[in-house]
Structures are given as structure tokens and as C-alpha cells.
Amino acid sequence: MALVAAAGLVAAGLMATGITGCADMSGITPQSSLRDAPSLGLSAAASGEADKAQVPVAAEWWRDFGDEQLNRLIAQALETSPSLKLAQARLARAQAATEAADAATLPQLNGQLDLTRQRYTANGAVPPPLAGSIRDSGTAQLNASWELDFFGKNRAALDAALGSANAAEADAQAARVLLASNVARTYFQLVRLNEQVAVARRTLAQREETLKLVQDRVSAGLDTRLELRQSEGGLPEARLQLETLQEQMALTRNALGALIGQPNGDVAQNPSAQDAIKNVAITATIPADLLGRRADIAAARWRVEASSKDVVNAKTQFYPNINLVAFAGFSSIGLGQLLNSGSQQWGVGPALRLPIFDAGRLRANLRGKTADLDAAVESYNAAVIDAVRDVADQVASSQAIGRQQAEQRAAQDAAESAYEIALQRYQAGLGNFLNVLTAETSVLAQRRLAVDLASRALDTQVALIRALGGGYTPGQAAAAQGATKIVAAGAQPFGADGTFDQKTGGAVH
Template sequence: MTPLLPETARRPVAALAAAAALFLAGCADMGHIDPHASLRDAASVGIAPEAAAMATPTVDSQWWLGFGDAQLNTLVDQALRGNPNLRVARARLERAQAAIGAAEAGRLPKVDGQLDLNKQQFSSNYIYPAPLGGSRQELGTFQLNASWELDFFGRNRTAIETAVGSTNAAAADADAARVLLASNVARAYVQWARFNDQLAVAQRTLSQREETLKLVRDRVSAGLDTRLEQFQSEGGLPQGRQQIEALNEQIALARNALDALVGQPGATRTLAAPKLDSLRPIALQPTIPADLLGRRADIAAARWRVEAATSDVANAKTQFYPNVNLVAFAGFSALGFGQLFKSGSEQWSVGPAVRLPIFEGGRLRSNLRGKTADLDAAIESYNAAVLDAVREVADQVASAQAVARQQAEQAASQRAAESAYDIAVQRYGAGLGNYLNVLTAETTVLAERRQAVDLSARALETQVGLARALGGGWQPPAQATAAAGRQATRHP
């Protein structure tokens, strides 16, 4: 039978077929390795789409200024400048930014210089014949080496996208740390004010008990009461002083906590003791905004980790394809250092270099499976952050409303308790009532005063928590927003 193609024509075809078979064999199977998790959106966590048309709460990026306390403003500013944890977040951001530069370098040609000057003893029983075999020679090489990876399959591009996603996540983490730090300083400051107000209540109670003791002693001296009432009245004084000491301890601990947050020991030493009534309520509309997921830096960080993991999976897939490089070198090489730069010692080479994975023992599939699992983990971490964010806002809204109702009821209860106590003291002084009625009324008044302070502090803490839950006034940088749009287009 006559061949369909002559021998000279069949050779290139056979070479091409062999190359194609090698390519197909080298591109290992990536099938059945896919992520299983999916991202949650606003509707899936109960944020109604029609909420977008509602007036939503706006939080200023310096929301703590709304409290109108200059000392608090100073403490927050100092914390944002000097807190060690915030500096750690900034260092992580700088490290991530450096990773972008390293990834971008992979797209550029690489050139390095080489200078080798060696003295070598050649074997007499090897491939080198005499007079080279058995001699000792000086070998010199001086050349430039260059290589350039041709990114046909997007290996370098996906590596850059991974680094960019990680950098944006680190930047959002740093912003989230700022929001958290400011809220922690404000909360610690409110606690300091709460303990100061509680101390004022305790001191007022102690003074009140001292006045009552004086009354009891006068009545005992007049023979109107017994020593029992005097002992009962005297027993309240040590108890009142013990409460004052306990509150002084709590005040010291609150100040230490603020010093640590600010990053400056003794920062609160020169400050005046704050009072709860010196802090103005900040205006926050208690509703869950439709764009909540875009207002929080921690959610943005989780979303960028999803983008980075998505690019990492794409990069793992490029490992299955050939790696094509242009390589070249030019320089001099000679036997004998004196011959190195003479005519005839020149050497050069240029051409493509292709590396193709043929058998990797499952390494590439295992790597892809691991990166896909990382993507699933990143998606579920994002989903958890979304759910936590919605819960935090709902909790703060519910607490704000409940505390407001409790304050109204407590104010009425305290007014009644104060009136009952005044009447009990007047009746006791007039001999119309016993001292047990005074003690009972005093206990009720003391509890109501403490409750009033606690509710005032809770109202302020709830406002701090709501400001943080709504994102603390954070807005994504314009460049990150644009990059997110491009990532979403590539990875729907």
C-alpha cells in the first residue's frame, strides 16, 4: 500500500502528534474539584430589599465627637496613634503590600550577572583526553543570564490577584482594628464615668447614714430608742465605706484599661473624673441599613479573603499547564583566566524553555483540592461575619429600645422610693415610725440610685455598640471598590 504522506512529510506530523500527546498527558485532570460553599447576600440574612428606600443611619468616621467630651476625644486620638495592636495591623498591611511587589516581579524579565573563577583538577580517567585530562586548569566564566516567563495561562496574573486580595483584606483589617479600638476606648471611658457616678452615690449614702446615726443617737440619749437601733445604724457605716473602697478599686482598674488602650501608662492621671451626665447622647437611627454589608470593614476584609482565595484556586489550576520561558545568556568562557576576555571566548544562547508536568503523583490535584478547601473556608468565614454583623446591629437596636423604656420606668420608681424614704425619716424623727421602716426605705433608695447609674451607662454603651455595629463610619477606599468590581466580574 502506498503511504498517504511521504516520509519527509510524516516526520513533522509525527512530531506534532507526539507533542500534542505530551501536552495532553501533562495537563493533569482537574475534574470534580470544585468549591461547595456559596456567599450569603443581604436578602438571605433578613435585610429586606425595600429597606434601601428608607432613611438609614449615618455614622460619622469620628462618631465619638458626638458625645461632646474633650477628654474622650483626646484619649481616642492618642489610642489611634499609639496603640500597639493597631501598629501590628499596620505592619501586616505593609507586609501584604510587599507581597504585591513580589508577585508583580514575576511578570517582568529577570537578568542576573555571573562570574565564576575556578581552579579545577581534571580526571585522567574521565571523558577528557590528554592534555586536558590529568591537568589542573583555570576555568573562567563571565556572562549575563536572562529569562522571561511568558504568562500564557495566567499564572503570574492570578498570583498578583491573590496578593492584591490579601492586601485589601489586610487594609480592611487595619480599618476594622481602628473602629474596634475607638469603640473600646469609648466603652472604657463610659465605664470609668459609671464607677465615678456609683462612687458619688455611695458617698452620698454614707453621708446620709452618718446623719441618720446622729439622729438615732439623739433619740437614744433622750430615751426614745434603745441601743439596738443605734447598733443597727452604726452597722451601716462600715458597709458604706467598704462599697466606696470597692468602687475606688474599679475606678483604678478602668483607668488602667484606658492607659493600656491608649498605649501610654499614666495617660488618665491628669484627667478629671468623668460623669455620665457630661456625655451627650449621639444621634443614631435604630434600623438595620440595607447596605450594612458594605459599611463594615470586617465584612469587607472577609470578602477580600474570598477574592484572594478565588484567585489562589485559579493559580493552582495554572500549575497544570506548561511553563514557557524565554531564556538567554551572553558572555565569555575560557580555560585560563588570561583567555577569558580574548577573541574567541564569546558565548551566547537564546531560545524558549518549556516545562510541562507529566506525572506529579497527585501533587497538583492535592494542591488544587487544598486551595479549593481554603476557598470554602473563606466563604463560610464571610458568611459567619455577615450573620454576626446583622445579629450585632439587631442586638444593639433591641437593647437601645429596651434601655430607654427601662429608664422611664426606673425614674418613676426612684421618685417614689425617694419620697417614701423622706417620709420614713420624718416619721421616725417624730416618733411615729420605727427604725426598721427607715432601713427598708433606705435600701430601696440605694438600689434605685445604683440602677439609675447603671441604666445611664448602658444607654451610652449601647450607642457605642451601635456605632461600631453600623461600621463606625468606615467607607471602602475607592481603589479597593474598583478592584472588587473587577474581581466580581471575573469571579461571579
């Protein structure tokens, strides 16, 4: 009879859906829509030929520069960085939330043991001989419950938690890419400063030689004190430039030390020569699958997924909750009889909770979750627009730097040729050494410019690698931490263009 009654109550709950299913949700719908690849100009048809020649960015892309010192610095940063460990801790927290949401979908079983010494009132509903007496009582039983998720509330909560966990995994990868790129860019800045210091030292030596020559000419009556004072003014200027560069090197070393977790250590005291660092081939076009390559875009997509499932969960709050509950055990007054067969008790049956009047609480909750979804969508849109701009900027800079380097090499060749001519004329007795030093000034200026342009080229290559995703592979952090179940359970509902179908959770093709 109890089972028949339980079945009847479940059926009544399902019939109640006809009432609560008509609860007013009208007027509460998302207002934002996701930007897809074609709307951003990332047409596969337009860039397909360029994509054929592209090589995906390797996970350890920094090794392509061929600098072992850089490899060691990045490895140390990835191992010790607090920012990376913070992102990993957030991932672990999101994974724990997923496990908690998963537990809510399964039956629950609890043990209970209560032992009580109690005086029963003599003037209440308790009959003699209990009335006015002091007795021991005990209960030992198992309690079971299982929420029948007819309307998908618990499943939606689990899916939302999975989306948040996958977003945290992508955030951890984005932190890894950002850290590696910052180390590389800071190290290349240190390389640039080291090269500039060498040029500045030669400039100082050249100014000293010029001053000595002018002093000799003044002593011989060939120059005046005007030329002497002008030459003397060049020495403090050269020393100032050298001191400024050395200060910048110290600050850059401090920044690099902080990135690798050694803020007070002597880092990279002997950086590699700039011409020993290999240039990395980079694409000249924006790839059509850009949105699928970047960890920050993946994180934004997963937050849209999580928010959409929160909306589903909010809608299920309008429907009944149906639980199956059961208990079995012993209960008695007097502990000596607790385990007697007559002390047995058990029960089983459904429990129905039906929202009837909540003063607008459910609508307010749904409206809030819908607003969160709109915010997540617009955050995603902002991220993809910024990603496309970032890549476009780096591609434009890379192409411009290549043209600038070609012009600078031509100017440097001309300056060095003039210097060689001045030197040959001096050696042949047709000119003085002051002309040689003057010609060398142009050569040193071009060398400084060459160092800056080469440094900008390396920096732009790293920036473009980061903009293209930095070797991000979806799911790699979760797999590394033994969380493959989470990633698999929340299989990515996005296409290569990074778009997501809000209604179905499927890829937009």
C-alpha cells in the same frame, strides 16, 4: 533558524494544552456558597426609607460625644497601641508578598561573573592540552528569562496576593475600630464608677446622720437598742460599697492605661461628669448596606477572593510552563582572553515544562485549595451572620434602655417628690428628720439606677457604632501607607451588600 525553532516549540507547547488541558480535575469543586444581603433579611426595599434618614458613621465618631478627654485618650491609643502596630506590620508583610508576586509576571535579568582556578582530570573526557593541567577560567554574561503566562498562573498568584493584602488592610482598620471602641467603653465605665462613688459617699453620709439621730432618740428613750444596732449595721455596708467602687475605678484605670500604652500611669484622674457627655443619635434599624460598612466583613470577603484565585492558580498547574530564556556574554579558559571577541557566547530559546505523571500531586493540591476556599466562604458567612446579630442586639438594647430610662425617670421624680414632702413636713414640725432620711434613701437608690442606665446607654451607643463599622472606609489604611497601587490593582469585586461572585469575581446584584 533558532527563532524558527523557538516558535515551533512554543506552538508545540500550545498544542500540548490539548493533552494536559484534559487532565482530570473532575469532582473537585467548591461546596460552600456565600450568603448575600437578602438571605440575611437586609432587603434594600424593606429598609430603604429607614436608610434615607441614616447618617454614615464618621471616621472619628468619638468626637460626637463632645468629651475632649476621651478624644485625647483615643488619639493616644491609636498612636501607641502594640496591637494596632502589629496589624500594620501584617499589612506591610502582605504588601511585600504582593510585590513579589507582581515581579514573577515580569521579565527577569541577572548578571553572572564566575572566575575559577581548576585542575582538569588527565583520565577523563577532557582532551589535551587541558587534561592534567591547572587553568584559570572565567564567565561574564547576562542571563534573561521570561515566563510566558499563557494560562494565567502568575496572574492568579498575583490576584491571590492582592486579595490577602486587601484583607490585611481591612484587618488593620478593624483593629483600629475595635481599639477606639474599647477605649471609649472603658472610659465611659470610669465615668459611671466616678458618678457611683459620689452617690456612695452621700449614702455613707446619710447613714452617719441616721445613726446620730437614732443615738439621740435612744438617749431620749424614744428608740430601743434594736433600732440602734440596725442603724450601726448600715455604716459598714455603705463603706463596703464605697471601697468596692474605688477598687473597680482603680482596675478600670489600669485597663484604660493599658489600652493607651501607659499601664502604670495615672489616667483620667478627673473623668467628665456623666451629664456633660452628649448622646449620639443612632439608627433604630439594621441598614441594608451593613456588610459593606464593616472592616471585618471586608477582610473576610477579600480572603474569599484570595482563596478563589489560589484555586485558579492550582488549576493552571495542570498546564505547561513556557519560558523564554536568553544569555549573552564571554567565557574562556585563561582569564587573559576573557574579553576577546572569540570568547563571546550567546543563546536564546524557549523552555517547556509539561506535567505528565505526578502521582496525584496536582489533584491533591487543587483539592486542598478548594477546601481552603470553602473554609474562607464559611468564615465569611459566619462573620456576616454574627454582624447582623451584633447590630440587632445593640438596636434592641438601645430601644429597651430608652424605655427603661423613661420608667426610671418617673420613679425618680416620685421619690424626689416624696423626699421634698418629707422635708417640708419636718421643717413645719409635722414630722421627724428620720422620715426625711428614709425618703432620701429611695432617692439615692434611683440616682444609682439612673447612673447605671445612662452608662449603659453610652456603652450601647459605642457598641452599635462599632457594629455598624465604626467609620470604616475601604482602602483608607493602604492609602495612608502609600499602598494605593495595591488597592487599585485589586479593585473591590463586591457589591454594597458584600456579596462576591465566585465564578466571575464580579459583584452579585
